[in-house]
Amino acid sequence: MAQASFRVGGRVQGVGFRAWTRDQAVALGLDGHAFNLPGGDVDVVVAGEAAAIDALAARLLHGPALARVDRLDRQAHDAPVAPGFLTG
Incomplete structure (x- = not known):
């Protein structure tokens, strides 16, 4: 199983980006999360x-x-990832 961390910048808060990301990730069979950052x-x-x-990375480029x-920005991620997909 592979893992990755992405930091997405631009107009990505208040536009449904996290819910859309969850839908894309679930459709692709991925676990993880999408959280707003300060x-x-x-x-x-x-x-x-x-x-x-x-x-998913290709889809995130468009949102x-x-x-x-x-x-x-994409980085390797090696911490445990809980099953399912959370937004917050």
Whole structure:
């Protein structure tokens, strides 16, 4: 099982980005979370098949219709990831 952490910047808070990310991740069979960060970014952590994580990364670059993604930073993640997908 692969894991990754993403920090998404731009207009990504208050536009349904976290709920959209959850829907995309669940559709791809990924576990993890999407949380708002102070300063306006969103933290996304996922675990699952590497190809599914890559597919989510490609989707995160575009986001939902009302979002504008200016930056997507990806890092390895090695802490435990709980089953399911949380937003907060």
